[in-house]
Amino acid sequence: MTAPARTQRREVGRGRPPGLAIAVAMVAVAFFAAPLVGLALRAPWSSIGDELTAPATVEALRLSLVTSVAATVLSVSLGVPLAWALARWTFPGRRLARAVVTLPMVLPPVVGGVALFLAFGRRGFIGEPLDRWLGVSLPFSTAGVVVAQTFVSMPFFVVTVEAALRSVDRRYEDAAATLGARRLTVFRRVSLPLVLPSIVAGAVLSWARALGEFGATITFAGNFPGRTQTMPLAIFLAFERDPEAAIALSLVLVAVSITVLVSLRDRWLHT
Amino acid sequence: MTAPARTQRREVGRGRPPGLAIAVAMVAVAFFAAPLVGLALRAPWSSIGDELTAPATVEALRLSLVTSVAATVLSVSLGVPLAWALARWTFPGRRLARAVVTLPMVLPPVVGGVALFLAFGRRGFIGEPLDRWLGVSLPFSTAGVVVAQTFVSMPFFVVTVEAALRSVDRRYEDAAATLGARRLTVFRRVSLPLVLPSIVAGAVLSWARALGEFGATITFAGNFPGRTQTMPLAIFLAFERDPEAAIALSLVLVAVSITVLVSLRDRWLHT
């Protein structure tokens, strides 16, 4: 049977989704773009320059970037082994472990902060010994911010990467093994590269989540300018005084993350 | 050259990560478990029963489940075409579109809510015509809750699925095409099934995120018990009065999501 003739212009790349899908996709993009446009329209562009250059803003922005990057690094270095174990190793209680890891996503941020207190706070069952013996105190410190952000953002990394690891063709790993590669080598030189796109995606997710983190941070680390006051906290406070300023600040945050994301994508995910 | 002899007991499954990785993984799990344990220790177990059965709680829980599921459905149905377009179709401004989609992740919740007002509120540049001509008003309605949750959670789905789609072996799609399958069929019957694990992962992520959503919801949808008061809102407000109660409620939320996640995983992601 001959399919109905259907000629298409060359320019149109192969594998382009059909119109219907494109249309829906556009609706989706519009849905996300609209609120941002709204913000942009409302933003006090005249004063935004001052907001940007205000030392407090610069401080908060710097802190946000530092902590969110630190949190992401932490998430990746803890998350990769965790995802590996969850994806490849069948042990009793794996399901529970998996659920536990996904929980911070559903915990309301404030409660998350409190929970962190109960564990790592001065009187927390881990924080107390930590404080007594090592003199390390996490709450109200920059380290605390990183902990809070990691707690909230790492699940996104783990879930993404685990899913990717599951869909790797095991025969590549077998081939590597017969070539004499130990499990660690196999993982480092074969499995990981094969899931690189998902690793990047997961990192982006958790970075973005960490950058936007508010509740857990202000609860667990407080709101000390230069020490624990990240952009979202600064924005929250600004909001108390004058919402316009808050919007301006948010746009700054948004701009920064766009820049980072776009450049990152180019660096990594170009098809 | 002969590799050093290294015999391992049969029981130990093949492909189990090496001890080092396992150790790190355990640290990671502990990191997540600790705060939950903290909550559990602190929780007023005596009263938790009452909390659970309190009509307000039941209401909020119901609403949370309904809205978060609705938001997830919306995210999936909009997100799949979007991810498809981003992964497969090279169009001018694709990078920007991608960035825009990831932004709600970095937007502080409150600002997110304000942004939603500016777009879909009664004076919003979309909300106003919507209201005037269709008489649809999103803010302070259950629909509004779903919108807020979708806005915040869908990015997680899109990013995850797009990454997965990028790593699909295009030759399967080519094979399907030569068998006479149109693009939609190829996508539905080949590409999607191949990335199913990531679809599920993405759905889990955005569902969890939606379930835990607080800031945007309370700002955009207010806090009507039974109409827009989801669990996180109830918890946040309970927190104002007595934190114990808040903790109890959070544990309820956590328990519910554990149940859902575990059963879901079993259903879908068993290796």
Added chain:
Amino acid sequence: GASGAAHASSAAVAAAAPSGEITVFAASSLTDAFTEIGRAFEREHPDTTITFSFGASSTLASQIDAGAPADVFAPADEADMERVEDAQVGRRVVFARNRLTIVVEPGNPYSIRSLADTVSKDVLLVLCAAEVPCGELAREAYRRAGVPVPEVASAENVRAALTRVALGEADAAVVYTTDLRSADGEVEGVRIPRRDNVVARYPIAALGNGENSRLARAFVAFVASAAAQRVLRAHGFLAP
């Protein structure tokens, strides 16, 4: 005069001038006023540093509860102060008061004159959630005015309520007079008659958690001093 105020405060502080550093946990509604007061205090006592952490009173309270290193606590209402009672040292001082007011869109389209007017069908009213101070007080006010407390969209805090009116997403809200002044232009105030109105009290107290309770006490005293009061007044707070 300023010097008088200075005398008063320095008198309040015993012989040796306080020195060192303290951390003050204060309700976010006090952000501007306290930042200013803090600077004034540091000017008066050169070798002291005041660090602020502003946030929701309840959050701050539970942080203190969990052993946060706070020397002074200034929440937005007394309930939150109760929660940290056992951490307190020295007496609790009410250093400012606040009143409620109705806010409406500029031009008052629904010509709202009283609380009663806010509860009509076509007016979209926003109150703080009953759980937070401003919500509690607002509802109290309605009771006093003999108006049935309406089922309304509630905000997590005053600011959120005010913003909605400012954005035109709500027609009216009941907030603090202090907020009205900070949002001038975007909204218009409608006074609530004194007999219906409710007063919010702002307590402050030094805490035992901190290492420097001496300086803490000095700061608490200073907040009560005339100089600080002027600042508070300038930000719309009422004398205690």
Added chain:
Amino acid sequence: MTVTARIGVDLGEFSVDDVELWVESGTTSAIIGPNGAGKSTIVHAIAGTVPLQRGRIVLGDRVVDDVADAIFVPPAYRSVGAVMQDPMLFPHLSVVENVAFGPRARGTPRRMAREVATEWLERLGVAAHAHKRPRALSGGQAQRVALARALATDPDVLLLDEPLSALDAAARPAVRRELAQHLREYSGTAIVVTHDAVEAMTLADHLLALEDGRITQQGTATDLRERPRSRYVADLVGVNLYRGAADRDGIVTEVGQRIVATGHDTRGPALAVIHPRAVALHREEPHGTPRNVWPGTVAHLDPEGSRARVHVDAAVPITAEVTTTSIASLGVGEGAAIWVSVKATEVEIYPA
């Protein structure tokens, strides 16, 4: 459906240079050629999974790819069936679902599609595995399923890229016969890529030798067997080929060695073929009729069943095919000194 194509594709440093292709409706052409010659690339171009960079492809009366006119018809709309070199069975579908995929995609109702699929699986002897996942198939089984999947769509143009390479020795003739029969009965046009001379000659009416992206020879099996025009074709059909200048008494090879021949009227640039069976081996210098006699050493032996091919390094490097017994009697081992003789009448000369 006649296939007419001029194919130009660049892949990195390699390129298929405007290969002219013309396969008449209902006939089968075989593409043969060394690894990396561009065979699969051509198949992909016709299937539409690799777009042209130069030239055009016409299926029947329909232009499906034309660079000049900026026309490109996606694979799904070409009614082409292909077995690519890699089976690429859908891992998430069972074997029978894989085979039913094509018919389903072309609108056949599920039940009927399944019947068609099952029938093809039976014809190719893998019906027993219908409900397995492709992962659970052996290499040969997978290839059979891939073949079934392509045949089940009953396409107008059938593209087979080494469709039998993984089949076992016993099954191959059977499946080949099955396939040949199908191709004979079938109205459609087929293009088969193969490395197996027998396969090419039994399946195809017309052969096409592709080397480094260019066509070096085309014609019937006999043409290629009797008058190969390239080293590769000569190797494939297993004869000795020499290029040189022909004159009255034979040909002078490029290295200046004369090969005596008779009964040819070719002059000038020419090719000479000597069949290995026509090459005699001797311990001592033979004194007799053969006009071509050269000393040489045995480069290596390729035993093939009861016979063996002996490659001799002589003035003209030459391969002889002799029985294993005579090898034994001659006592030839690799490196042994030996004499080669060829009758002048056994040298076939034709224009280059």
Added chain:
Amino acid sequence: MTVTARIGVDLGEFSVDDVELWVESGTTSAIIGPNGAGKSTIVHAIAGTVPLQRGRIVLGDRVVDDVADAIFVPPAYRSVGAVMQDPMLFPHLSVVENVAFGPRARGTPRRMAREVATEWLERLGVAAHAHKRPRALSGGQAQRVALARALATDPDVLLLDEPLSALDAAARPAVRRELAQHLREYSGTAIVVTHDAVEAMTLADHLLALEDGRITQQGTATDLRERPRSRYVADLVGVNLYRGAADRDGIVTEVGQRIVATGHDTRGPALAVIHPRAVALHREEPHGTPRNVWPGTVAHLDPEGSRARVHVDAAVPITAEVTTTSIASLGVGEGAAIWVSVKATEVEIYPA
């Protein structure tokens, strides 16, 4: 390193049943058998990528897999090199990195590993593609790279699962020779899976016929060629095989047909082999010496170069190999009635 194994693996309904394997150090064994016989499964078991369910595997003096003693040595620690049926080249590494992977993993410094890799790529004629990604390779090139990758690790045990199946006709003998030479020089032990009789016989000292998870015959090339014990082996080496009961004047096949033979002293259950070249075809009933004469019809023809194999449906189904010319003269086409004759002396009988 001697390989001793008793392999039992269940895969769904299929299972390899305690296949006994013994390959002496420094020798090469070939495993032949129909699709789905379990060849790859055995290779995987030895490599360690499919754990045993029964039996044990010993490499040299080291037990690497033993169900009873619950011993399992992971692949990485077996110093086994394998070319699996699917090349499985790492898509994210360049060709040369793929080949260097083994040496690197075994601790060779980067530069040296690359040298080794490049050398092997040259030996297998794919050095030109060293810097491509595997995706950009042709099927044959990919297979050569996979072969190079396995050889580069210089393993004690080399497993080759259809290593030459995708190579072109001209290259195959060359690569086969290259491989054979390497195997001869090389101290290690090799196991080759192949569907190509010539390949099996040139590469291996010992052949092993596997059918449906069981070994049906093993021995040298000559053993299999002269005394095949199964239909599959007979087909592989291309002779007619009959099972029956032998007596003084020949053998009575299972279907009760007598085949006359002379000069055998086998009695009782026996096998009879008739070489296709020994089968004569006639238009009319022949009247002469041959003692075995049957009428039949031509089932089908398999032309192979200048000769063709004619499959005849007769009282005893039999295949004859004749020249294409004689086919022409006989005018045999499929379905034609024909007479078959075989000299009694050409029937080889031996105990079953």
